[in-house]
Amino acid sequence: MSRKSWDLDRRTLLRGSGVAIALPWLESMSVAESSRTAEFPKRFCAVYWPFGVAMPGDKAADRNWGWFPTGAGKDFQFTDVLSPMEPLRDQVTVIGGISHPNGWAMGGHDTGDVFLTGAKYRSGSYLNSISLDQQLAEVLGQKTRFASLTLSSDGGIGEPTRACTLSYSREGRPIPAISSPRQIFDRLFGQERGESAELQRRRLTNSTSMLDRLLDHSRSLGRRLGKQDQQKLDQYLESVRDVERRVGRAQAWLDVPKPEVDTETLNLEANPDAPKEYIRAIYDLMFLAFQTDSTRVATYMIGQVAGATTIANAFPACLGLQGNWHGLAHGAGKPGGAEKLGKFDQFLAGNHARFLQRLSETQEGNGSILDSTMVLYGSSNSRTHQNHNYPLLLAGGRGLGVRHGQYLRYNETEMRLSNLFLTILDRLDVPVSQFSDSTGEFSDILV
Amino acid sequence: MVTRVGRLTCGSCRAWLFMIISIATSLTESAAVEKQLADQLPDFSAEVRPRLVQHCFRCHGPQQQKAALRLDTLDPGFDAESAETWHDVLNRISVGDMPPEGEPELATNDREILTAWLRGNIDRVLRDRNGRRQETVLRRLTRYEYNNTLRDLLGINFDFAADLPPEANSADGFRNNGSVLGISPLQIEYYLKAARLAMDKAIVTGPPPQVYSQRFESPSGNTRQQENVTGRRLPPHGRFPATIQQYPRAGEFIVRVKAGAEIPAGMGNPHLLLTMGLRSDTESPAKPIGEIDIRASVAQPQVYEFRGRMESFPLPGHNPKFPGVTISAINVYDDGLGVIRPPKYKPIKFNDAQRMLVQEAAKKNVHQFPVIAGQRGSKLEQQISGQLRKLQVRLEEQRLISPEDSNRTDLAYRMFDIHRGVAAEAEQMQMLAEQQQPDDPQQYLDAYRLLNANLLADRQQILDRFDGVEPIDRRTKRMAEPLEPVPERSTIVLDYLEFEGPIYETWPPESHAALLPPSEQPEPQRAREAIAALMQRAWRRPVTANEVDSIVSFYEEIRPQAASFEEAMRECFAMVLIAPEFLYLVERKDVESERLSQYELASRLSYFLWSTLPDEELLSLAAMGRLSDVQQLETQVSRMLRDDRSSEFVQHFTNQWLHLPGIDRVAINPEYYPDFDDGLKSQMRQQTQAFFAEVLHGNESALNFIDSEFTMLNEPLARHYGLQLPDGGPRGADFERVELPAGSDRGGLLTQGSILLLNSTGEDSHPIRRAVWLLDRILGSPPPPPPPDVPELNTEEAELATLPLKQQLELHRTREACHDCHRAIDPWGVAFESFDAVGRMRDTVLRKRGKQRLQSAVDDVAELPNGKVIAGVRELQQHLLSSERDRFAETLVRKLLAYAIGRSLVLADQPVIEELVEEFRGQDYRLRDLVIAIVSSEVFGSR
Structure with missing residues (x-):
């Protein structure tokens, strides 16, 4: 494995930027000396919100509380909702009119599961396929301590059609999301309390043997089970195998201390009862994960598409905005409704803009982290229950040949979201010939 | 081997009767019978399909698949998958849901042919699966x-x-x-x-490890900045913070609180909540350690002990801004009086008109001074005159104040000022008299009194009015003892709070x-x-x-x-x-028998009723092979339900059956409910769980869940519901059984705050959500989820939002896309309209649109899908008890069984379910008996 020279650069770069990073010392550091082609890590992040947006007509008095901009192409204006994006205008593209055609026949609350997969997802089987982030993580995740980071406000996997995660494995299995800032922090940066390096090393060695023995042991158990049970046990075995691989990875990283991060400005006790602090903490952690190169792939599902069960349903009310999120989305067409939902969407956009801003202000070589990172922000409903015309905002990647500063509108019979995914894969050096139901590339964002 | 098929209700079908006879017959016989039976079933292509074409395919065929159901391609041979769907079809036709209103009704003959074909085939499938029951998947x-x-x-x-x-x-x-x-x-x-x-x-x-301990006899930290810190006396909301600087980072700790309670007549026990976390003067997180009613008297205080583990609580990080861990003792008893802050001095206020009145009166009522030998206007006289003008303003103000004014402090200050003014007047007039008329000052004073007789008499009257007010010099600041009457409240009097940890007995x-x-x-x-x-x-x-x-x-x-x-x-x-x-x-599947092993059974039992592993007794019975004995099972269930661990069953089953955690997902809008305390939400949940536990432990009828003559209440909830109860109802935070007045709406589960709030928007009721909940959780037939791309209500119609809700729903139902489902949904929820979002009764519905406030009268009259008209919740409850009793009983049986065995129920379970329902009915729907029946059933004891 050859380490690229950015490792060396990063040590100096990160100094004094709020992060005291202990530099991963790997033998390839000398290799870096010889290969001077500066190549920065490529990263991907996706953030999703449920229930769609307000879409007042172009002539409506409250048009300014609609999510989509007015105008088109380079000649567009953000409405009040996306106004926090104004300073980032030349680093973002708003996209309208595209969706996953496979989702059209699904229930109005059911498409969160397939936002990053585009799968044909039908009741009964509910078979999903690999999500964009995991496809990327297979490659981008090889060089970091964590292959990817899957987050959501609700945590876990939820249930089919009401997923609490955006990420799906190659087998189409949901990957549980973590929701607690404390837990995310401990995973990324936490030092094992009371465990000496020696003990940690012994435990990792033990883990390999323990998991190996468990696999043997469990296979013999499998023979005593029914067919259905064996499938369940296979899931267990697969997971154990995967953890074995993770243990191997952890052993490789054992000599590299976890980065030390200044927790002063982080609110790790934040929880979804206080959404302002909570959402901010999640974005802060994703930023730190990228900045310290702990992972290069992250997803965050702000809410699950189920008014009755998602923790996020109460978010707008906690901010002093009246009404539950699902109710606000339902009422977006009623008089005054666009403003209410729009104000909340503006708040979300503000948080996202802050995240993008921080990425764009963090220098990496001649550019910023954002220049080699692609960040997708969107929902799988336009108006609530409508699985068409997803509101989407793509940011970053200027260093990867992506151009911005436009509002692109499509006819959904001619363009689909999977095409955008295909192009994202391509820009991030994970080229594939097809992703899900893609029909071609998404060339309008290319230089 | 005997196949058990439950009794179905339709006896009109000859083929069906034949079936029942066939069940007890031997296997060889049954093959012959089956052939005969198949011959007797209506023929699919000749008799069944034409009727499906006529009545079903238009909505559930190639053109449309309402409720995601397509029948024309469904296998008429009843393979494993289609049989489940055909079973649903049978149920829909049987309860009269289908065909829907507005479509041609099924003629009696058509209905009989369809149901005979469906039932006959379903029973054939069930019989074919003899011995191949659905297995519980490895969980x-x-x-x-x-x-x-x-x-x-x-x-x-x-x-x-x-x-x-x-x-x-x-x-x-x-x-x-x-x-x-x-x-x-x-x-x-x-x-x-x-x-x-x-x-x-x-x-x-x-x-x-080193043990840390510390005792606090007074609150610690900068208590002045902290809210509601009242020293060792804790009235409701009062808090006693104790910050420990030296503490262990892990291990079990004990907090001991020595305290007694002052409980005024008619009030409940104060309730002590103990929390631990970061600094106490912020909103920083603290987690509860425990809580308890304080019943000991102040004269004989008691030591209350709480335990926890340090690592379960938020502890400061390394080099924290605010070091130390704070334990707070809080009196969370809610007596409905809110926070009463120690009174702060605020002068009595007058409005502009009153001030004008005072000024004018003071200008008119001016004191006169006797004129002696042309000498007027001495300096002293001017000085006195000025002071008297000020005094007069006070007196004029006093006319506007009642001696009963609640601001006792300001009254006392004012009277002191007035008395001092009067005393000063006497003293200074004496000086003036001696100055003006040194030969006979008395004469001067008499003249003064005569001149001002009316004014002085008037002043005396005012003074008399306020005779009962004891004057207080405002400079002495006697405010440590507030003068306003403090209502007597249930107060915890704390002797000390003590921390010790880590604790190891050995x-x-x-x-x-x-x-x-x-x-x-x-x-x-x-x-x-x-x-x-x-x-x-x-x-x-x-x-x-x-x-x-x-x-x-x-x-x-x-x-x-x-x-x-x-x-x-x-x-x-x-x-x-x-x-x-x-x-x-x-559960091993490599053995011949489909019965669970003794140990597997012990685990099933303990995870069903305790949500944890089996105890010694269960395991030793399993070891002796005696657990599957029916008598023994009954003994064990009764023992396990008496055990505290059964609260796990109550908690998790009610949470999941009734979807109680959804309460926390509904944010109550304070604009609509300014007085609503979010703490009530958890008490509502507790009420429902206490109610379930009461019915369970008393082995009472489960029909109590629909309507009951009693409920479980604590003081805050009884107050929230506005119930008029004998003796004023329960006192304190503990739930007790309360007999409801005749005709009360509060019997049963349906009108408990938890259920009503859970299915509201936080501003108003949500009749659709309430209806879906009822259909799903109580009647066992959840409506299909909304189809893709449901159009929004026509949003250009601004007036739509201003219509009363029932009319909005009616309008909603006129849309083709909505009608089919909502016709059968909405009415069930409308019946609850007399309850607002937080579960209180109401006569009018308030809605706010911007600054507009719309009020309309409650309209809870609903026409059920079968045409029956009901008015309000009482009639709904009666309807459920009389006409939907079987549906409810079956739903409860299904829910309990699914929870007990940890899997979804399928068609193959139908016979067992029907048998259990039959037994349940025969035992007057007694809940504990149902639990015993389930545990004793074949399906519980099998894989």
Whole structure:
């Protein structure tokens, strides 16, 4: 494995930027000396919100509380909702009119599961396929301590059609999301309390043997089970195998201390009862994960598409905005409704803009982290229950040949979201010939 | 072997009667009977399909698939999948849901042919599956089961499941459903982490750790900045913070609070809540340690003891801004009076008009001075005149004040000022008189009094009015003792609060000795015995030598590298705790019998009723092979329900059946409900759980869930509901059984705050959500989910939003896309319209649109899908009891059974369900009897 020279650069770069990073010392550091082609890590992040947006007509008095901009192409204006994006205008593209055609026949609350997969997802089987982030993580995740980071406000996997995660494995299995800032922090940066390096090393060695023995042991158990049970046990075995691989990875990283991060400005006790602090903490952690190169792939599902069960349903009310999120989305067409939902969407956009801003202000070589990172922000409903015309905002990647500063509108019979995914894969050096139901590339964002 | 098929209700069909006879017949006979039977069933292509074409395919065929249902391509041969769907079709036709209103009705003959064909085929399928019942899929422990199990196994009370991802409910609402309980690498990772963490806690090395202890007799910290800190006396909302600077970072601790209570007549016990967390003067997180009603008197205070583990609480990080951990004792008794702050001095205020009046009156009522020998206007006279003008303003103001004014402090200050003014006047007039008329000052004074007779008399009158007010000099600031009457409240009087930790009764602690008993044996032998002992308890069954070997060989491998015997043992034990035998309820399928083994049965029982592993008694009965005995099962269920651990069953079953945690997802809008205290939400949930527990433990009729003559209440909820109860109702936070006045709306589950709030928008009722909840959770027929791309209501119609809700719903139903489903949904929810979002009764519905406030009268008259008109909740309850009793009974049986066996029910379970429903009905729907019947049923005892 050859380490690229950015490792060396990063040590100096990160100094004094709020992060005291202990530099991963790997033998390839000398290799870096010889290969001077500066190549920065490529990263991907996706953030999703449920229930769609307000879409007042172009002539409506409250048009300014609609999510989509007015105008088109380079000649567009953000409405009040996306106004926090104004300073980032030349680093973002708003996209309208595209969706996953496979989702059209699904229930109005059911498409969160397939936002990053585009799968044909039908009741009964509910078979999903690999999500964009995991496809990327297979490659981008090889060089970091964590292959990817899957987050959501609700945590876990939820249930089919009401997923609490955006990420799906190659087998189409949901990957549980973590929701607690404390837990995310401990995973990324936490030092094992009371465990000496020696003990940690012994435990990792033990883990390999323990998991190996468990696999043997469990296979013999499998023979005593029914067919259905064996499938369940296979899931267990697969997971154990995967953890074995993770243990191997952890052993490789054992000599590299976890980065030390200044927790002063982080609110790790934040929880979804206080959404302002909570959402901010999640974005802060994703930023730190990228900045310290702990992972290069992250997803965050702000809410699950189920008014009755998602923790996020109460978010707008906690901010002093009246009404539950699902109710606000339902009422977006009623008089005054666009403003209410729009104000909340503006708040979300503000948080996202802050995240993008921080990425764009963090220098990496001649550019910023954002220049080699692609960040997708969107929902799988336009108006609530409508699985068409997803509101989407793509940011970053200027260093990867992506151009911005436009509002692109499509006819959904001619363009689909999977095409955008295909192009994202391509820009991030994970080229594939097809992703899900893609029909071609998404060339309008290319230089 | 006898196939058991439950009694179905339709007796009009000859083929069906034949079926019942056929059941008891032998297998060889039954083949012949089947042929005969098949001949007797209506022919599909000749008789059935034409009727389906006529009545069903238009909406459930090639053009449309309403409710995602397509019948024209559904296999008429009843394969495994289609049989389930055909069963639904039969149910819809039987209860009259289909064909829907507005479509041609099925003629009696058509209906009979269709149902005969459906039933005949379903029963054929059931019979074909004889002996091949649906198996319970290998199911892993839920988060809460995992946590309880680890806690009971190790005797360490800690949240071991904190990092495990949360779980979702299955389609039928249950969390313990094996088919939805997946496992992922992330979980394995955290299981291993939790197992090691548990072992680090359970098994110790080295000397006992340092113990910290501290006693507080007064609140600590900068208490002035902190809200509601009232010293050692804690009225409701009062708080006693104690910050410990030196504390352990891990281990069990004890907090002892010595306290008594002052309880005025007619009030409840004060309720002590103890929390621990970061600094107390912010909103920083603190977590509850425990709570209790304080019943001891102040004269004989009692020591209340609480325990917890340090690592369960938020502790300051390294080099924190605010060091120390704060324990707070809070009186959370809600007497409905809110926070009463110590009164602060505020002068009585006058409005502009009053001030004008005062000024004018004071200008008019001016004191006159006698004129002696032309001498006027001495300096002293001017001075007195000025003071008197000021005094007069005070007196004029006094006319506007009532002696009863509640601002006793300002009254006292004012009277002091006035008396002082009067005294000063007397003194200075004496001086003036001596100055003006040195020969006879008395004459001067008399003249003064005469001149001002009216004014002085008037002044006296004012003084008399305020005779009862004791004057207070404002400069003495006697405000430490407030003058305003303080209402008597239930107050905790705290002697001290004491922290001690970490606590170990013995060293090494019990958890250690239980896993690694002291022994003189050599290490390898000791290891083998300890491993076998834990495996047996953790895997909930005897283990084989081979199985023990697999762990022992791991021990042998790692022991040489380990720093100590204990370290190696921790790892071995951790391995036991991530094995599938621990994480899953394993039921072996490689044996002939489909009955569960004794040990498997013990686990099923304990996870059903306790959500944790079986205890000694269950295991020893299993060892003796006596657990499956019907008599024994009944004894065990009764014993287990009496045990405290059965609260796990009450909590988890009600949460999942009724979807109670949804309460926390509804934010109550303070603009609509300014007085609503969010703390009521958890009390509403407790009410529903206490109610379920009452019916369960008293073995009362489950029909009480629909309507009852009693309910469970505590003081805050009784007050919230505005119930007029004899003796004023319950006092305090504990729930008690309360007989309801005749005709009360508060009987049963349906009108409990939890259910009403859960299905509201936080501003108003949500009739659709209430209806869907009722159809799903009580009547067992959830409406299909909304189809894709549901259009929004026509939003350009601004006036739509201003219509009363029932009319909005009616308008909604006129849309083609909405009508089909909502016709059968809405009316069930409209009946609850007399309850607002927080579950209080109302006459009018308030809605706000911007600044507009719209009020309309409650309209809870609804026409049910079958045409019956009901007015309000009482009539709905009566309707449910009279016409939907069977549907409810079956729903409850299904929900309990699904929870008990941890899987979704399928067509093959129908006979057992019907048998259980029959038995349930025969036992007057007694709940505990139903639990016993379920546990004794074949399906519970089988894989």
